[in-house]
Amino acid sequence: MIVGALEWLHDTPFSAMMRDSIWAEPIVETVHMLTLAVFLGFVLVLDLRLLDLTMRERRVSAMFQQLNPGLFGGFAVMLVTGLLLFSGDPVSFYSTWFFKAKMVMLLLAGLNVLLFNVTVGRRLAEWDGLPRTPWEAKAAGAASLVLWVCIVAAGRGIAYALPPP
């Protein structure tokens, strides 16, 4: 069923445009990579902060407050450009294990944020000013760090696993 839907997407004029245009793919990929600096950069800084590895004298709440707009904006751009890249050749993307692994890990990264927000993140006010973050926050930071490193690796893997154009 999924493959049927992807074949339908592949046959749309939009998908053909992404595939056949000389400029579409390089431009979208360049935006995807430039936005890494905002999105991945901010994620890594926040993960390192949760792990007490950087800016320990800053409140975690203040870090979230300053970085969240860039983080959400950056994620939106990553998502849109990622979907555009995918739509150019959806069947081939889906046929690689790197793509499936990347999607599963993106889901896990989202669940990690959700879990943080309903548990230790909800009690942020209690530990915000303490010299050390609680172990649950460190675990969330470590999980996020590992997941995003693997997501980047899987993303690079897709480029090598796809059949050459």
Add this chain to the structure above:
Amino acid sequence: MHFMAQVLLAFCRWCDASFFGEAIRNSVWLFPFVEIFHLLALGLLGGTIILVNLSLLGVRFRGEPVSRLARDVQPLFNASLAVMLISGFLLFSTEALKMYGSPAFQFKMSCLALAILFTYTLHFRVARDAGTFSPGWRKVAAVTSLLLWVGVALGGRAIGYVNSTPPPGAGS
């Protein structure tokens, strides 16, 4: 040929023939493996530079001196730049002669040299003593920094798309 060009050409030939250049070139997974480090460091380097520049522009971290933020992110910036330079050099060494004749690579290296020079001299100086510079000069420093680093990134992206001219006497 100009003396400097000869030195660069000899250096590129040496890189091409080096054991690491050859090892990465002949391995299926080593090149993408090194690329992953290059991309991860790109995220952190870009992220820290953007934070300092947002502060200089007065968009984020408004309630505090820029110098505090600049001091806080400096270790992350230094570390990610080191990873960028090492991984970038390894990737370069797999096709150094091709890079020698690549206009995109030349553009990238020019931007990189200017970006590093600018960051460690004027940019950090403006960020450290932001109080002594007018908001106008702070914005000039931030925009210059962003343009130079975006130039490095775009030059890097262009390498795969712009043809390289073989150096004189390359034979192939």
